[in-house]
Amino acid sequence: MTVKANQLREMSKDELAQTLEDLEKRLFELRSQAVTEKLENSKAIVNARREVARIKTVLNERAE
Numbered sequence: 001m002t003v004k005a006n007q008l009r010e011m012s013k014d015e016l017a018q019t020l021e022d023l024e025k026r027l028f029e030l031r032s033q034a035v036t037e038k039l040e041n042s043k044a045i046v047n048a049r050r051e052v053a054r055i056k057t058v059l060n061e062r063a064e
Helices: 005-010 013-035 043-063
Strands: none
Touching: 005 043, 013 043
Protein backbone atom coordinates (compact mmCIF):
# COMPACT_ATOMS: atom_id res chain seq x y z
CA MET A 1 0.00 0.00 0.00
CA THR A 2 2.27 2.74 -1.20
CA VAL A 3 0.78 6.19 -0.95
CA LYS A 4 2.48 9.20 -2.48
CA ALA A 5 3.02 12.34 -0.42
CA ASN A 6 0.80 14.34 -2.80
CA GLN A 7 -2.06 11.92 -2.17
CA LEU A 8 -1.54 12.25 1.57
CA ARG A 9 -1.66 16.04 1.37
CA GLU A 10 -5.10 15.81 -0.25
CA MET A 11 -6.48 13.74 2.66
CA SER A 12 -8.20 15.31 5.65
CA LYS A 13 -6.61 15.29 9.08
CA ASP A 14 -9.04 12.61 10.29
CA GLU A 15 -8.28 10.39 7.30
CA LEU A 16 -4.56 10.77 7.94
CA ALA A 17 -4.99 9.90 11.61
CA GLN A 18 -6.97 6.77 10.72
CA THR A 19 -4.43 5.71 8.10
CA LEU A 20 -1.61 6.27 10.56
CA GLU A 21 -3.35 4.13 13.17
CA ASP A 22 -3.90 1.32 10.64
CA LEU A 23 -0.27 1.43 9.52
CA GLU A 24 1.04 1.33 13.07
CA LYS A 25 -1.09 -1.75 13.75
CA ARG A 26 0.25 -3.32 10.54
CA LEU A 27 3.81 -2.50 11.56
CA PHE A 28 3.25 -4.18 14.93
CA GLU A 29 1.94 -7.29 13.18
CA LEU A 30 4.93 -7.35 10.83
CA ARG A 31 7.36 -7.06 13.72
CA SER A 32 5.58 -9.91 15.51
CA GLN A 33 5.87 -12.05 12.41
CA ALA A 34 9.57 -11.22 12.14
CA VAL A 35 10.19 -12.38 15.71
CA THR A 36 8.37 -15.67 15.15
CA GLU A 37 10.14 -16.12 11.79
CA LYS A 38 6.86 -16.16 9.85
CA LEU A 39 7.57 -12.97 7.91
CA GLU A 40 7.79 -13.70 4.18
CA ASN A 41 8.77 -10.24 2.95
CA SER A 42 11.31 -8.51 5.18
CA LYS A 43 11.07 -5.36 3.05
CA ALA A 44 7.47 -4.91 4.25
CA ILE A 45 8.69 -3.57 7.61
CA VAL A 46 10.83 -0.95 5.90
CA ASN A 47 7.95 0.06 3.62
CA ALA A 48 5.53 0.37 6.54
CA ARG A 49 7.99 2.53 8.49
CA ARG A 50 8.39 4.83 5.50
CA GLU A 51 4.63 5.17 5.11
CA VAL A 52 4.30 6.09 8.79
CA ALA A 53 7.06 8.67 8.36
CA ARG A 54 5.33 10.18 5.31
CA ILE A 55 2.06 10.58 7.18
CA LYS A 56 3.75 12.10 10.21
CA THR A 57 5.61 14.52 7.94
CA VAL A 58 2.37 15.69 6.32
CA LEU A 59 0.73 16.10 9.74
CA ASN A 60 3.70 18.14 10.98
CA GLU A 61 3.58 20.34 7.87
CA ARG A 62 -0.02 21.20 8.68
CA ALA A 63 0.78 21.98 12.31
CA GLU A 64 3.18 24.75 11.34
